[in-house]
Amino acid sequence: MxxxxxxxxxxxxxxxxxxxxxxxxxxxxxxxxxxxxxxxxxxxxxxxxxxxxxxxxxxxxxxxxxxxxxxxxxxxxxxxxxxxxxxxxxxxxxxxxxxxxxxxxxxxxxxxxxxxxxxxGMPFVVGEYTDFYAGRNHAQNVGEMFRGKENALPPNWLHIPIGYNGRASTVVVSGTDFHRPNGQLKGPNDTVPSFGPCKRLDIELEMGAVVGSGNKMGQPVSVAEADEMIFGYVLLNDWSARDIQAWEYQPLGPFQAKVFATTISPWVVTKEALEPFRCNTPEREFELLPYLQEPGPMLYNIDLEVALAPEAKDETIISRTNYNEMYYSSAQQLAHHASSGCEMGAGDLLGSGTISGVEKHQRGALLEITWAGANPITLDGGETRTFLEDGDTVTLRGAAKGDGFTIGFGECAGKILPAVKFP
Amino acid sequence: MxxxxxxxxxxxxxxxxxxxxxxxxxxxxxxxxxxxxxxxxxxxxxxxxxxxxxxxxxxxxxxxxxxxxxxxxxxxxxxxxxxxxxxxxxxxxxxxxxxxxxxxxxxxxxxxxxxxxxxxGMPFVVGEYTDFYAGRNHAQNVGEMFRGKENALPPNWLHIPIGYNGRASTVVVSGTDFHRPNGQLKGPNDTVPSFGPCKRLDIELEMGAVVGSGNKMGQPVSVAEADEMIFGYVLLNDWSARDIQAWEYQPLGPFQAKVFATTISPWVVTKEALEPFRCNTPEREFELLPYLQEPGPMLYNIDLEVALAPEAKDETIISRTNYNEMYYSSAQQLAHHASSGCEMGAGDLLGSGTISGVEKHQRGALLEITWAGANPITLDGGETRTFLEDGDTVTLRGAAKGDGFTIGFGECAGKILPAVKFP
Structure with a gap:
């Protein structure tokens, strides 16, 4: 076509x-x-x-x-x-x-x-926001950093689209600047935590699935039904405070590290527009349980890129990857979400999880690109980065490329303002 | 008074x-x-x-x-x-x-x-629901069961009011029956997970703080301001599927184990009505960081009880405790929640975390009362329970007792219907 x-x-x-x-x-x-x-x-x-x-x-x-x-x-x-x-x-x-x-x-x-x-403006009122962890390369990289190569993937990862409830009140549209978050920080050599501005502010390159029609509480849905319930897709940057996360996330998961801002693109690209770009999730190491099996291709072939621009300077593309890197589709994630009877409705937003390819320049988070800060990247203007600095603007772009045409999402951009001072 | x-x-x-x-x-x-x-x-x-x-x-x-x-x-x-x-x-x-x-x-x-x-009906539209983990005896008991006595409390626990984002769409008012959730289950001897009805359905006795007025994104609030923002309190039962939770919760926290139902009392008791019952949080092992320090007593002396009634049978009181057992107040939790710049608003609901006293009959979850199912309890009619059976009704009650009067919340009750069958 x-x-x-x-x-x-x-x-x-x-x-x-x-x-x-x-x-x-x-x-x-x-x-x-x-x-x-x-x-x-x-x-x-x-x-x-x-x-x-x-x-x-x-x-x-x-x-x-x-x-x-x-x-x-x-x-x-x-x-x-x-x-x-x-x-x-x-x-x-x-x-x-x-x-x-x-x-x-x-x-x-x-x-x-x-x-x-x-x-x-914001294209829809976000009902509730759920973020997933369904990119295999991302999970592998992060796991390797924190648990070693042998134990990188948690034992449940190949069976469950791992997700957690996020915060809807701070999902903002592209172009909304926000303050670097404050939080509790504790380095490996500190005896007690301190409170102050996050020092390891990061991005997460994701797609967001926007739920249109819902289910009733107590009524699970099949993967095919879940696919029907999805209205469309946005670009999504799940900004993350890695140092706050490291200290807070055990045992109940990320909280203040993630609730300060999530940016989406202004345009919701419909499922119909993306139809020609459907592709399959990868071969499975373990057969998925029946409630997660897909009746057809539910991922999409969408080129993605991440650009970083220091204050008043030109941007550098720091990552290029594709949405087809995901291990679980949004339809699988939505079916899993409703499997316990959880009620889903119009405006619910599902973050795909960070999308990373195999290569270093295909990774969707600075945590992975710089290997937790060990290997800084050099931007075109000569500046280096491990994590984000105040004044930095990060822009996500996406494009599904057809024969002589491109399906885009507009830009998903946000700029880091300095942390708010506490009295 | x-x-x-x-x-x-x-x-x-x-x-x-x-x-x-x-x-x-x-x-x-x-x-x-x-x-x-x-x-x-x-x-x-x-x-x-x-x-x-x-x-x-x-x-x-x-x-x-x-x-x-x-x-x-x-x-x-x-x-x-x-x-x-x-x-x-x-x-x-x-x-x-x-x-x-x-x-x-x-x-x-x-x-x-x-x-x-x-x-x-539901007294308010739940904006977003956040659940905390701020009862020390509960955290100690659960930690002991899963990580051993020496490592029971996570290292951050005495510094941070640990919390996670919950699901607002399934917060229901007392009297709303709901289905036992289905989910992925994997016993210690299973090689792969299976999918089916939860076998370890539990309660969590909590209080819920109801946020009235909010803050703006990026604007943190002090503990005193957070206390002013709280409109009132409800009883809250954070129903939990322990077996689903055990398999899914690493590394990003509880998800399907908690999103199927949360029950609140029909009445929101105002902060003003509870004013005579204010009391202090306990002495601290570590001084809290300044942003978490309380300018005055922010907990409340509220007697709590849990009753369990099998289908068509009389109830048995299975636990009696008090809200004053919490290590962190709701005002501290709310200040922590907004500390990163998270926007809070009217209708946001903060679960206190499970409230357990020191003694066995003061514990707020069957997980603790039966020590993960090892020690069943016997109900007045002679039936035994480790976790909840279909047809069971659990009712929470709360009472702040003044001189010649009682401040109550009505009942916070829910009945377990059988799991929905998957096709």
Missing amino acids: GLKKSWVESANSAESQFPLNNLPYGVYLDEDGVGSPCVAIGDMIVDLGVLEGEGVINAGDEDPVFDVPFLNEFMDLGTDAWKTVRARLMDLLAEGGDDALSGNEDLRNAAMIAQSDVDM | GLKKSWVESANSAESQFPLNNLPYGVYLDEDGVGSPCVAIGDMIVDLGVLEGEGVINAGDEDPVFDVPFLNEFMDLGTDAWKTVRARLMDLLAEGGDDALSGNEDLRNAAMIAQSDVDM
Whole structure:
């Protein structure tokens, strides 16, 4: 399948992240900071509330779903509504398609805005955020550092998509700067802990699966059902304070090391847009239990990269990898999440776990790239890094590459502000 | 301070859980299951939406806050509003107080309902749920079982209120039955895990602190500020699947073992009502870091008990302890939670951690009471238990005992339904 052509010319470039094939959903902010749901096409956005208000699109619900500053109401309608709206938008934006928008100058002026003229907000209200640990190379590397090569993978790892509950209140959209966290720190030679700014601030390159429709408490779902429940995917940076984590995480897991900020891309790329890029999870060393077995390919072939830019300096690409490195798919993770009867709903966000390839330049966290700080990296401008410095901006990018077109997510960027001083 | 007398006679009994001194907040359900905020007084409830609608109470906000089926809007107003409404309700319900309610039969008929005539709903929408591990006897007992007496307490335990993010979507109100969870299980002699119903279903006797007003992302709070942010307390049963937990929890903490159900009492007892029962956390082995030091007593003297009733049989009290057994207060836990810059808000729920006294009959989990199943308990009817059986109902109760009055929480009860069958 090649490029689908749009009458929005900028969408037809092989370099555009947002061809007609993509149509990702987001929320843009007006001058007063009020958000409205939209889709991206080329270098423009289309306001879905305006189209819905004019009766040009209809998600199938009695009540409007695009008159709120988040996508949750639309997401909650489920897969039939998602397909209906996508097909209608395809028709409205296609070259030679329905001219209800292309042929109506007033409507075009009311509904279409240049992306460069607006800021993007959080695309959805995060219900709850769960983070997984499903990248094998990452788990192997981290395990090797902390437990030695022989015991690198925990015994459960090849059987369970290991995950933990994260914090939803600090999931922020790309472009939201945040303070370096404070926390309890204790070095190997300290007798007691101290409290202060994290010294080992790190990134985690992840994809986030966005749950659309949910299940009821007590009702598990199959992997196929879980796949149906996923509305789309975002880029996700699960910022991590490695020194806080090292001291706090036994026995109940990471807590303050992870709750200060998680950044996502402004655009949610739909499962439909990613359909041509489906691929299989790897061969299994142990057969998975039946509730985790996939009826088909549930991963995606998405190129990913991480860029690091010191304050007021050019960026350096510090990692390139691919989402297809995961051992477990998001559908498997979601099925596992609901297997105990846990209720999942619209806006729940599942972090894939850090995505690392085999090679050093394919690793998705500085912890791995610098081997816990032992091997600093040198940026293009000559500066070195073990972990992040104040003023650093980290940007994630993702691209699923088709024949003559690219499916992108926009940027997932955040800048580190100095730690807040305690009184 | 003794009993405050009310013209609602049933509130003046020394046995009532709901004297005028208490005035806990809840949400009752009408015949159609629609919830309305209310307070308890004796054996009655008072509908706060009706009082607000008639202009008899006013929380100080321009807009009504009691016309919604949850307390979050009121909680979010903060401590001044909480004090204003409580003082007004005290006056309206006191013997010899303002007669706007007592002297108006129509209003009494519209606003006051017998508790026995209604079911209670969830008192607030749970924003996010965090569970702690702050009971020293519990941590000691569990540590001894799994790591031996010498290494029972993790090295961080005396310095950090250890906590982990829980799951809000399955926090349910007392009286909500739920299914025994399924999950991955692996016994010590199994080579690979199996999937099926949990065999070691347990309780955790906890108190829950309900956050009212919040902080902004990036802004830490002091322990004194954290105490101000807490709206009130509930009883909380953090149901736990010990066998699922044992296999999954390394390295990132409990997940499916805890996300299937957490039960809270229908009544949120306010900090003001508990004020006379404040007491100190214990002497410290290590001085706490400054950000965790308490400016005054932040724990509460609240008697707690756990009752277990097999299907259609009488209950047996299996544990009696007191909230004053905690090593860390909820205010300390909340200050720790926000110390990294984590944003907290109205409806966030903090589980105290399992509350166990020193003696066997004071332990707050079957894991401890039966020492991981090695020493079954015998119930009054002659049945024995190591962990919970299908049909068992567990009920938590709490009482702060003043001079001639009792502050209660209602019951925190849940019944175990059989596990859902997988296809």
